Amino acid sequence: MSAHEVAIPKVKTLVLVWAALICFTALTTWVASFEFGEWNIVIALLIAVTKASLVVWIFMGVRHVTTLTRLFVVAGLVWLFIMILLTASDYKTRNWTYQAQPWANNPAHGLSR
Amino acid sequence: MAETLVPAGQEELEAQETHLRHHFATPEQQTDAATLGMWTFLITEVLFFGGMFTAYAIYRTMYPGAFASTSEFMDVRLGGANTAVLICSSLTMALAVRAAQLSRRKDLIRFLILTMIFGTVFLVIKGIEYHAKWVEYKVPGFRFTYEPSYYFHHAQILFSLYFYMTGMHAIHMVVGLGLLTYLVIQAWRGIFHARYFAPVEMIGLYWHFVDIVWIFLFPLLYLIGHKR
Amino acid sequence: MATIAPIHGTPELSERRVNYLNVEHGWKSWLFTTDHKRIAILYLISITLMFFVGGLMAVLFRINLLEPEGIFAPETYNRLFSAHGIIMVFFFLVPSIPATLANFLIPIMVGAKDLAFPRVNLLSWYIYVVGALLTLYAVIRGGVDTGWTFYAPYSSTYSNSYVLAAAFGVFTAGFSSILTGLNFIVTVHKMRAPGMTWSRLPLFVWSNYATGLIQVLGTPVLAITLLLLAFERIAHVGIFDPNIGGDPILFQHLFWFYSHPAVYIMILPGMGVISEIVSCFSHKRVFGYNFVAFSSMAIAVLSFVVWGHHMFITGESMYTSLAFSFLSFMVAVPSAIKVFNWTATMYKGSISFDTPMLYAFGFIGLFTIGGLTGLYLAALGTDVATHGTYFIVAHFHYVMVGGMVMAFVGGLHFWWPKMTGRMYPEAWAKFAALIIFLGFNLTFFPQFILGYLGMPRRYHAYPPEFQALNVLSSAGASILGVGYVIPMIYFLWSLKYGKRAGMNPYDARGLEWTIPSPPTTFNFDTTPVVTQEAYDYGELEEVVG
Numbered sequence: 001m002s003a004h005e006v007a008i009p010k011v012k013t014l015v016l017v018w019a020a021l022i023c024f025t026a027l028t029t030w031v032a033s034f035e036f037g038e039w040n041i042v043i044a045l046l047i048a049v050t051k052a053s054l055v056v057w058i059f060m061g062v063r064h065v066t067t068l069t070r071l072f073v074v075a076g077l078v079w080l081f082i083m084i085l086l087t088a089s090d091y092k093t094r095n096w097t098y099q100a101q102p103w104a105n106n107p108a109h110g111l112s113r
Numbered sequence: 114m115a116e117t118l119v120p121a122g123q124e125e126l127e128a129q130e131t132h133l134r135h136h137f138a139t140p141e142q143q144t145d146a147a148t149l150g151m152w153t154f155l156i157t158e159v160l161f162f163g164g165m166f167t168a169y170a171i172y173r174t175m176y177p178g179a180f181a182s183t184s185e186f187m188d189v190r191l192g193g194a195n196t197a198v199l200i201c202s203s204l205t206m207a208l209a210v211r212a213a214q215l216s217r218r219k220d221l222i223r224f225l226i227l228t229m230i231f232g233t234v235f236l237v238i239k240g241i242e243y244h245a246k247w248v249e250y251k252v253p254g255f256r257f258t259y260e261p262s263y264y265f266h267h268a269q270i271l272f273s274l275y276f277y278m279t280g281m282h283a284i285h286m287v288v289g290l291g292l293l294t295y296l297v298i299q300a301w302r303g304i305f306h307a308r309y310f311a312p313v314e315m316i317g318l319y320w321h322f323v324d325i326v327w328i329f330l331f332p333l334l335y336l337i338g339h340k341r
Numbered sequence: 342m343a344t345i346a347p348i349h350g351t352p353e354l355s356e357r358r359v360n361y362l363n364v365e366h367g368w369k370s371w372l373f374t375t376d377h378k379r380i381a382i383l384y385l386i387s388i389t390l391m392f393f394v395g396g397l398m399a400v401l402f403r404i405n406l407l408e409p410e411g412i413f414a415p416e417t418y419n420r421l422f423s424a425h426g427i428i429m430v431f432f433f434l435v436p437s438i439p440a441t442l443a444n445f446l447i448p449i450m451v452g453a454k455d456l457a458f459p460r461v462n463l464l465s466w467y468i469y470v471v472g473a474l475l476t477l478y479a480v481i482r483g484g485v486d487t488g489w490t491f492y493a494p495y496s497s498t499y500s501n502s503y504v505l506a507a508a509f510g511v512f513t514a515g516f517s518s519i520l521t522g523l524n525f526i527v528t529v530h531k532m533r534a535p536g537m538t539w540s541r542l543p544l545f546v547w548s549n550y551a552t553g554l555i556q557v558l559g560t561p562v563l564a565i566t567l568l569l570l571a572f573e574r575i576a577h578v579g580i581f582d583p584n585i586g587g588d589p590i591l592f593q594h595l596f597w598f599y600s601h602p603a604v605y606i607m608i609l610p611g612m613g614v615i616s617e618i619v620s621c622f623s624h625k626r627v628f629g630y631n632f633v634a635f636s637s638m639a640i641a642v643l644s645f646v647v648w649g650h651h652m653f654i655t656g657e658s659m660y661t662s663l664a665f666s667f668l669s670f671m672v673a674v675p676s677a678i679k680v681f682n683w684t685a686t687m688y689k690g691s692i693s694f695d696t697p698m699l700y701a702f703g704f705i706g707l708f709t710i711g712g713l714t715g716l717y718l719a720a721l722g723t724d725v726a727t728h729g730t731y732f733i734v735a736h737f738h739y740v741m742v743g744g745m746v747m748a749f750v751g752g753l754h755f756w757w758p759k760m761t762g763r764m765y766p767e768a769w770a771k772f773a774a775l776i777i778f779l780g781f782n783l784t785f786f787p788q789f790i791l792g793y794l795g796m797p798r799r800y801h802a803y804p805p806e807f808q809a810l811n812v813l814s815s816a817g818a819s820i821l822g823v824g825y826v827i828p829m830i831y832f833l834w835s836l837k838y839g840k841r842a843g844m845n846p847y848d849a850r851g852l853e854w855t856i857p858s859p860p861t862t863f864n865f866d867t868t869p870v871v872t873q874e875a876y877d878y879g880e881l882e883e884v885v886g
């Protein structure tokens with residue numbers, strides 16, 4: 001079994017993370033009041049990911065855990081992305097028109113659509 | 114193996130102190146297993162919420178107009194306040210785990226109770242929000258009207274997703290409060306100390322996870338796509 | 342299976358030795374046990390019951406299909422095939438090998454006293470029972486007519502049957518599956534005995550580990566999908582109903598995100614069983630151990646990126662379909678690696694034709710047919726013609742019944758002496774294996790032809806020219822049914838009258854064969870130290886070769 005040194009976080013670290021999370025909350029609320037078009041969601045998600053990373057890394061102590069546990073955390077996120085990306089790919093491309101065989105529109109071939 | 118190294122009496126004492134269950138060889142193995150098990154469970158939670166996030170992403174892109182028009186019913190102040198409350202509860206939870214690691218029983222109980230208070234405040238604010246939805250006829254399927262009427266169905270879907278996601282999150286909060294109550298009782302009985310605090314740590318992980326879900330729900334539901 | 346009690350009553354066994362079966366008596370010692378072996382027996386009894394309920398449904402609708410116009414009312418027929426599908430998929434195939442054989446064997450195979458979380462293991466059984474009862478309640482009250490896929494908006498809006506009860510049953514059973522998978526993952530990572538490295542793990546453990554990953558990553562999505570469905574049915578909000586703005590294809594995306602990988606939950610453990618059996622009865626090390634082990638992991642990963650092949654004809658984007666089609670072909674590669682490696686294991690082996698080996702032969706042949714016809718369905722063009730016909734029914738029954746059930750029954754024979762300490766009657770067992778193989782092919786091969794000719798699935802009636810093939814199929818089903826009842830009888834018989842099995846009746850390798858049959862509660866008296874590779878049949882080979 002691996003050596004078990006319990007890593008006890010410093011109070012200062014925890015409080016700093018807390019302060020950062022509060023600041024990021026204020027920041028994301030403030031940024032949302034501007035109009036950046038599609039970028040609003042990107043910024044909001046980036047901030048959310050940062051906040052979540054802070055919680056995972058410090059509060060949940062992932063900075064001290066084994067590679068295996070980290071691998072599991074990453075796997076969960078990768079699978080979430082697989083689900084969202086492949087599903088979204090359907091919706092994104094569903095209405096793409098495609099060029100039918102050129103002769104299909106050519107009256108010379110006696111075929112019409 | 115530890116059995117050959119340590120005299121029987123001392124080993125028994127140690128097993129008792131660390132609540133070692135019969136099928137584990139060492140307390141370390143037991144803690145390792147619990148940690149991996151908890152993270153695996155959290156992965157299932159990620160995918161459980163993930164299904165709803167997928168549906169949300171699809172409908173949000175499918176009906177941007179209806180989505181933007183629903184924004185005026187989302188109370189950013191209450192949502193933001195709740196975010197702050199949850200972040201505070203995460204801090205006290207982390208401090209509780211720390212207290213357990215340092216065998217500080219009174220601190221542990223104090224921080225656990227603080228966490229529960231923050232959790233309850235969150236649920237109360239959530240209740241206020243839900244009540245507002247009820248008053249405004251924005252409860253899909255049961256009490257729902259919408260203007261402009263051509264957004265009726267699409268807005269209803271988006272409000273449904275709002276209720277699914279926040280409702281599922283709230284259920285997790287309630288479960289979390291139950292678990293914290295259990296921890297407070299156990300802590301009060303003096304079960305936890307520097308050599309045995311895995312339950313505090315595991316329930317802490319769960320609590321932080323629920324916090325993370327909200328960290329994503331807040332911008333997605335309350336902030337983006339809003340006209341001001 | 343159903344009566345363990347006679348063993349307690351047999352004095353000579355109690356005198357001989359204390360084991361996990363006779364260490365405690367009374368119903369409480371079973372219902373509150375945390376012993377993985379006892380929980381495996383509880384699961385075995387429950388899933389066998391569900392298997393026969395699901396089988397009864399199949400018998401009934403096969404009777405209906407004897408006549409072109411059908412014999413029962415169309416509604417009855419719909420309810421019969423739906424109950425068959427739901428029960429067989431969620432209450433038999435998904436838990437079949439993991440919850441019984443793997444539950445029993447994984448701790449022993451890795452050299453542990455129990456699974457990592459014994460109480461969670463028991464909890465999973467209770468959850469399973471609650472789910473099964475809910476579903477049976479739905480069936481008894483009048484049934485469900487949505488098919489096992491619960492496709493929206495039919496299930497959420499139009500169906501007048503007991504969709505909610507059945508959906509909640511499946512939802513509940515999903516958690517039992519998650520807990521089993523979670524337990525296996527942690528056990529394999531954290532409970533291995535000293536010296537039991539990853540490259541020494543039996544392939545059965547590898548395949549169940551991969552299965553555990555799928556259960557953990559996929560099942561939660563099924564749970565949330567069914568919840569959304571239930572809520573739509575209760576509140577009529579239109580998440581999936583296109584009439585009110587929803588998208589029914591989203592339901593299918595979420596459903597198949599779980600349910601395609603679930604196909605591998607249903608087949609991977611079977612592949613693990615076959616690896617064990619083939620190696621044991623060829624008296625050879627499994628050919629290409631690393632490839633077989635990693636193909637399980639490859640299957641687990643790839644299984645999550647192919648789900649769209651169930652939706653080629655639903656209005657899914659053509660471009661997405663192309664990608665899914667390509668990825669579906671990819672997943673055939675690791676499956677083929679396994680088949681080639683089993684065959685290569687047998688090559689120049691000293692093969693003995695014991696009953697488990699007969700089932701392994703059956704598995705390899707039938708799974709190959711089932712897998713290859715899957716490639717027809719992964720191709721965009723042929724899928725349009727064959728989707729929704731009996732071709733697809735035949736295809737997945739070749740995989741699920743010809744593959745998984747064969748492996749399950751074969752594995753049950755292989756480890757029956759270990760689980761009960763008794764041998765089954767070999768002659769009867771061989772006879773039953775033959776009957777099952779013949780009955781299976783007679784049932785499902787005609788369905789390939791029917792599907793190819795264009796007979797759609799899920800209809801209670803069909804044009805008269807299809808009658809001959811349908812009668813053949815129904816005849817086969819009755820033979821298959823007899824084939825399943827015979828082992829049931831002689832297994833029960835063997836509990837009392839079977840020859841006593843020694844520690845290692847097949848001269849097999851693996852930790853489970855180094856402990857008494859049946860094992861004691863904590864499996865090992867002292868923690869084993871592993872120094873050898875799995876399937877170390879080396880010495881024997883020299884003698885034979």
Ligand SMILES: [Cu+2]
Pocket residue numbers: 600601604647648650651
């Ligand atoms: Cu599939």
